[in-house]
Amino acid sequence: MLVLSPWFRPPAALLCALPAMALAQAPTQASAQDGDLADRLYHSGERAYASKAYKEATDTWEQLLQTSPRSEFAPLVLLRLARHQVEVEHKPEAAKPYLDRLRSEYIKAPEAADGLLLHGQLLAQEARRPADLKDAMAEFNRVLDLFPDASACAEARLELARAWRDQGQWGRALQQAIDAFRLHSGSAVAPRAMFEAAEILDQMGDLPGCLRMLQRVRSEAPQSPEAQEAAWRMAVRVKHRLQKPPFRNEGPWPAGRTKWLKTPTLLSLAPDGDLLVFQNDLDRAFRLHAAEAGPLGPPAPGTRALLASPKGALWMLTKNGLVREDAAAVQPLGGLGAISGAALDRWGSLWVADAKTPALTVFAADGGSRTVASPTLNALAPLPSGGLAVAADADRKLLFLDAEGQPRIVVPYGKDLPAPFRTVTALAADGAGQVAALVDGGDFGEGVVIFGPDGALLRQATFKALGISGRITSLALDRSGGLILCDRRNDLLIRLN
Template sequence: MPTLPHQGTEPGPGVAAMLSLCPEASMSPASPWSRTPVALLCALPALVQMPALGQEGDLAERLYRSGERAYAAKAYKEAVDTWGQLLQSAPKSGFAPQALLALARHQMEVEHKPEAALPYLDRLKAEYIRTPEAAEGLLLRGILLARQARRSTELKDAMAEFNRVLDLFPESSSVPEARFRLGKAWRDQGQWGRALQQFVEAFRTHPDAAVAPRAMLEAAETMDLLGDLPGCLRMLQQLRTRAPQSLEAQEATWRMAVRVKHRLQKPPLSNDGPWPAGRAKWLKTPTLLATAPDGDLIIYQSDLDHAFRLHNGDLAPIGPGVPGAKAVVATPAGGVWLLSKAGLLREQGAPTPLNRLGAITGAALDRWGALWVADAKTPALTVFSPDGASRPVASPTANALAPLPTGGMVIAADADRKLLFLDADGQPRAVVPYGKDLPVPFRYVIALASDGAGQVAALVEGGDFGEGIMILGPQGAVLRQATLKSLGISGHITSLALDRSGGLILCDRRNDLLIRLN
């Protein structure tokens, strides 16, 4: 029978090797630890660290939940401070990327400082790209970069972030929104086929996503740009069927109505008389009209030097008075801008000079928030970016202009007797000679108006045609037309606007009223 070593015997070579790997086990025989199993002794450092790591994770969760509670109670400073403490004390916690997302959303949604959200999103991208939260972080970063773009050529970085969401996180809930945003970027660049593909994929693969109705609406509009009117109308009807209570369904309803009326039915223009019905001599020399994004009519009254909003039959003044206004612009946010020799006047603040443009004939905002101004004495258009910088866009002298859904403008050049449909960079994509598709030509364009579905209305005069109205399609084809004489109108018409039901509103400064054509 083998002899067992007594308590004082040196350990064998196998045990000695284990002890060399675990110095804590090399203790004197007198130590009570000498009877502890070697494996347990080696595990002691890890066992000591585990409670510390657990405590850090518990602390991170408690800090994150505390921030959530404060944020829900609108104690925003407390929430921001708490999440900041989480990032400082437990940067390796799984709650750190969630805190970064929450802080970025706070800057965007509450503080309305999107530039302050970018550092949080940059850190999320750099340090936590492997986490599920990175998908939403990349999406938000792309949205912010797209908002900063002032021209289509500046969308490259934003599109890269949307593509990263698709490539790195194909199962993320951020994918449909990323596809939608990528589609808009492609469309802004004039790549309508690629844009349509992204819009369709956004709602086809994720029909229940919140962005699906928006994707369907934009898909329909893109089909129209591609010349597929039947497909556009089918898509709008499909949207109304799938999401009947959505805001997009309301948009689809009027966009369908005006397209069917102007492009398919094309009934002869008829005079509905004074509008709103029964109101005669109720204005003080109306001279300018514009349609707000919500469908309200903006009216500038020359005798009052003031703009007014007509909403559900009620007339309310807007902002300060502006003597001698030459153009009125309704902004996407619901504001109203007036342009005169004194400059650009928003609803608040002092006038902004417009590079000494003194013969303004029209103004409009493009897709990027830039203000395009036409001047009768300037052989170019002047474009003012939101930061106040300006640049010229080569163009004939324009007598009127109106915005197009593609981000460009339609302008009237009386000297060349042409209507030019410009893209977002100011390059002509369609040129329509005065008198095209009409029985006889005209000489001058007094005013232009447009709607969100691509139709353009022109108030014209001169030549054999005389005074009259034209409604043109997105490519410049005349859809409907009539002379004022044939409509029984004998007033002095100075401006016009397209409404959401396919009607045309004229302002008659001689008779101090509005007239609606149907």
């Protein structure tokens, strides 16, 4: 039997401490094991997600949240699951529980900044009127207040600029846009913020500042989509507002195409610049791309309004209701049977005027509707500011409405023209804020008039002076500063330059 020397006997205190040391090490070892499991679960889900095995990935990440809720990977997983619902499943409502948990349980985590930003963007997308932006703006402000050094701050400032713009707070909007590109120069947000600043300057009436800012976008980010957008907006503003050349009739458009349509009656410009044409004898719309016309959407006999949604989908209003390219059934319009004009605003709401109703009916994207008091209207066009341009023949006034439907600018028929006109047949607007009116009657006769975003007269011409003889029923402003006319009698389109 081995007998230890007294010199080698452990102290009694050490013997008493050994069980406690073992107990202290147990949580540490368990924590390390949990962290290792969370690491493996996260990367396993990441591998599955990269191979587009989305169910495997999301199930794996859900398991991580159940087994290791205190892991450093948990807030990242919540953000990834929320983005998956938005970007892949297209279910923004399903993303909100993840974002709510990220905010409530992991507000100190770096991922919380991106979560707050995404939640604010979802709330902003749901807004149907400027007043609905309050909660979204609160989230963007939390990003700036809680995470001043986070990369999400650039996008949050840009979103705040847009929200203030939509509420008509030009000074606050401009400051946020400037901060977005000044404090985050070189980021992907910078050219978008400069572009937004240019558009805000135009709303403020600072055309020189707007043009300088658009040129800056082109110079500093020449390959960006914003640079391409800036190019045509600069060109049309210079052409319509500074140069103001007399209209020139270029004849049938596309060049040389005559008698190639079947009674065209309505025109609309898609967000990508393509022209939409409704042909009455064929009872359907066509998209004109690269001088070739292809059928678009289902047949819709008796179409009275042709619209392109902000996302590019075709909408047609008939006496039976709304026919949408992206919907299976006709949507009733609450008994409106004498439609005299319609417009889709940038909020996704459909504004409809009825010749027998002295009010505008607004159909929101969520299915609700409301009425806005107005005189009887006969033509509508959406404005980039979020409101509408409308014509009231009975009052002989052109009205520029804000997003709530309230008159912002009133232009009497014939103001600054050599002779007055009596009626407006159709209205069109472009993304740079110009409004074109197809007018008739009075001493002016039949012709076209273009107004600026402030209601100022920019250009005008009579069809008699241009040598045009036909039945012009609709018009559109293209991205080159030209005006496309729809000639039903001669089955063609005519371009004025």
